[in-house]
Amino acid sequence: MHRAAVLKLLRAHATQPLDPHEAAMAAEIIRFVEAHADCLLRSCVPGHLTGSAWIVSPDRTRTLLTHHHQLDKWLQLGGHADGDGDLPAVALREAQEESGLTRLRFASVEVFDCDRHLIPARGSEPEHYHHDLRFMIEADPAEPLVISPESKDLAWVDLARVTSLNGEESMARMVRKTVAG
Numbered sequence: 447m448h449r450a451a452v453l454k455l456l457r458a459h460a461t462q463p464l465d466p467h468e469a470a471m472a473a474e475i476i477r478f479v480e481a482h483a484d485c486l487l488r489s490c491v492p493g494h495l496t497g498s499a500w501i502v503s504p505d506r507t508r509t510l511l512t513h514h515h516q517l518d519k520w521l522q523l524g525g526h527a528d529g530d531g532d533l534p535a536v537a538l539r540e541a542q543e544e545s546g547l548t549r550l551r552f553a554s555v556e557v558f559d560c561d562r563h564l565i566p567a568r569g570s571e572p573e574h575y576h577h578d579l580r581f582m583i584e585a586d587p588a589e590p591l592v593i594s595p596e597s598k599d600l601a602w603v604d605l606a607r608v609t610s611l612n613g614e615e616s617m618a619r620m621v622r623k624t625v626a627g
Contacts, residue, residue: 546592
């Protein structure tokens, strides 16, 4: 399993001007990837890597959110790496699978944001962390959406409304970064 590409992305992101909380998470995720050869697999019990798509309209005034079925939260689209060390490709694949959108394009293949969050235990799956690399992807809000079984709903949301749907700091941080351009 190749972690070199992930580490290159994370190290480049860590050199950017990040708020203190995200900077600490970036450093923590780098340490996690360095310490766990199996970090790209769900079987890595302490946690594993995920790739997310912060999908925005071309004018950067709206983002596409999913009402996640299991977590019952409005979130960006994304999912497990499942052994794939190409995290931008993971984010793009998950965005397509979870939205039905076909005309997606990267604003950049550099990491837009990173986050580490605890996923609660479910069934036989223990509580674990998702070490999430997030990529900004543009899409046309006029393109029809297809709701996947992972979602209760999909919606294009004005950036000003995102934190009313999900007030978590990581969501607010992505909104701030988008607005700042």
